[in-house]
Amino acid sequence: MxxxxxxxxxxxxxxxxxSQGSIVSAMTAAFGALSLPVPERADILSIVGLSLPHAMARLAAEQSASVQNSLVEAYKEAYHAQRLEQGAAQxxxxxxxxxxxxxxxxxxxxxxxxxxxxxxxxxxxxxxxxxxxxxxxxxxxxxxxxxxxxxxxxxxxxxxxxxxxxxxxxxxxxxxxxxxxxxxxxxxxxxxxxxxxxxxxxxxxxxxxxxxxxxxxxxxxxx
Structure with a gap:
């Protein structure tokens, strides 16, 4: 059988x-691109595992949906740029x-x-x-x-x-x-x-x- x-x-x-280094770095770049205060490292790591829109809604709960969407796109751009630059080391x-x-x-x-x-x-x-x-x-x-x-x-x-x-x-x-x-x-x-x-x-x-x-x-x- x-x-x-x-x-x-x-x-x-x-x-x-x-991937914590790259996640924190990309999140820092995303908030910086919109001239917003960068969340604490512990707060960033606390949302790892959630889909990106849900994660950003938690990290930028006080921001409008439009700003949260812009943060999502800024994060994707920063993370993708890191991947191209660092490869497996990312x-x-x-x-x-x-x-x-x-x-x-x-x-x-x-x-x-x-x-x-x-x-x-x-x-x-x-x-x-x-x-x-x-x-x-x-x-x-x-x-x-x-x-x-x-x-x-x-x-x-x-x-x-x-x-x-x-x-x-x-x-x-x-x-x-x-x-x-x-x-x-x-x-x-x-x-x-x-x-x-x-x-x-x-x-x-x-x-x-x-x-x-x-x-x-x-x-x-x-x-």
Whole structure:
């Protein structure tokens, strides 16, 4: 009898790659371009994981919708310029990430996917620069879904792959990721090395401190 398929979904920023420097820099450039006070670094990192319009609505709540939209476009321009200039250095992989992706991908029953607040263009560019294009069978991005923590990304990934909720896990560094997993009825694995404090990952089934702990954690969840 064949083993059941398992769907392993990854957040990107703060989970697979350390993009905080580029996010803070692009956000600083966006607010500067409109001559607005730049939010504190901690405030910027607190919105990582949300789709960009939702993130900007939080960071510039006192501004009009028109100004918020201008900030979104200014951020996109700044982030894209950084990507062209820095390449892979813009968002380096966390230690152990590549090895774990390779090991999980090598198991026939495992299907890997992405559920990210990045745009399609941003995700495609990041996967290409790190040579990760062939690892993920489903890629859910902010362009096509409500912002996290709405469960749409996970629901769509499951629909695309045909994997049951009990055989699906969401791995991420923010409370938004864990809330999304809970809303979708799947297990969430929080990672402590990202942009939200580990104690904020209250909806996680468990929290790990390094990529080396991920495979044993998944075995514990499913066995």
């Amino acid at each position: 064949n083993a059941p398929l398992r769907l392993i979904l990854f957040d990107v920023d703060g989970t697979l790659v350390d 968002s380096p992989l966390y230690p152990g990430a590549l090895g774990v992706l390779q090991a999980l991908h090598a198991v026939p029953e495992n299907l890997l996917g992405v559920a990210t607040g990045k745009s399609q263009r941003g995700l495609d560019a990041l996967l290409e620069v790190h040579g990760l294009e062939h690892y993920f069978v489903t890629r859910q991005v902010a362009d096509h879904h409500p912002s996290k923590p709405h469960p749409s990304m996970i629901d769509t990934a499951r629909a695309e792959t045909g994997v049951e909720a009990a055989s699906t896990v969401m791995i991420g560094d923010t409370s938004f990721d864990m809330q999304m997993a809970k809303a979708a009825g799947v297990a969430g694995v929080g990672v402590s090395w990202g942009y939200h404090a580990a104690e904020s990952l209250r909806d996680a089934a468990l929290v790990i401190d390094s990529f080396e702990q991920l495979s044993p954690a998944l075995n514990d969840l499913w066995n």
